[in-house]
Amino acid sequence: xxxxxxxxxxxxxxxxxxxxxxxxxxxxxxxxxxxxxxxxxxxxxxxxxxxxxxxxxxxxxxxxxxxxxxxxxxxxxxxxxxxxxxxxxxxxxxxxxxxxxxxxxxxxxxxxxxxxxxxxxxxxxxxxxxxxxxxxxxxxxxxxx
Numbered sequence: 070x071x072x073x074x075x076x077x078x079x080x081x082x083x084x085x086x087x088x089x090x091x092x093x094x095x096x097x098x099x100x101x102x103x104x105x106x107x108x109x110x111x112x113x114x115x116x117x118x119x120x121x122x123x124x125x126x127x128x129x130x131x132x133x134x135x136x137x138x139x140x141x142x143x144x145x146x147x148x149x150x151x152x153x154x155x156x157x158x159x160x161x162x163x164x165x166x167x168x169x170x171x172x173x174x175x176x177x178x179x180x181x182x183x184x185x186x187x188x189x190x191x192x193x194x195x196x197x198x199x200x201x202x203x204x205x206x207x208x209x210x211x212x213x214x
Contacts, residue, residue: 088183089183090183091183093185111151111152111184111186111203111205113148113154113179113184113203116178116179116182116184117146117147117148121146121178122143124174124178125143125144125146126141126143128165128170128171128174129165130143130144130156130162130165130166130171131143131144132159132160132162142159142160144156144157144158144159144162145157149200152202152203152204152205153200153201153202153203154200154201154203155198155199155200155201156198156199156200156201157197157198158193158197158198158199159197162199163193163199166191166193166199167191167192167193167199172188172191172201175188175201176188179203184205185205186203186204186205187203187204187205188201188202188203188204189202189203189204190202
């Protein structure tokens, strides 16, 4: 009975670890079978939905509606190319979007969603949007002791 419980617990931990490290596991499987990895393509469309809008609200990246006190405006977010994220800077959100606290929160949200991503730069442009450049694979860039 206890050995069955230990086996189930071990398999559960393995599944949990696989879910947390989806991107790395996929790359290891591709390397094992000899498939060519697609140059670390970053596709963020699956995580830019309702959960991401809730993340923006939690981080305070919203503008209060001047006509109604019970509604707010959330900026539009889209992936414009591989590794590039565009966030509309409505109102005075440009300073909050390029702040270190938001960048760290964005990295933690994306890494918690299964990506191994580092925000390389965040630039505000005159078209009223903030552009984030994302780089994949920060684990290999960091020093380990």
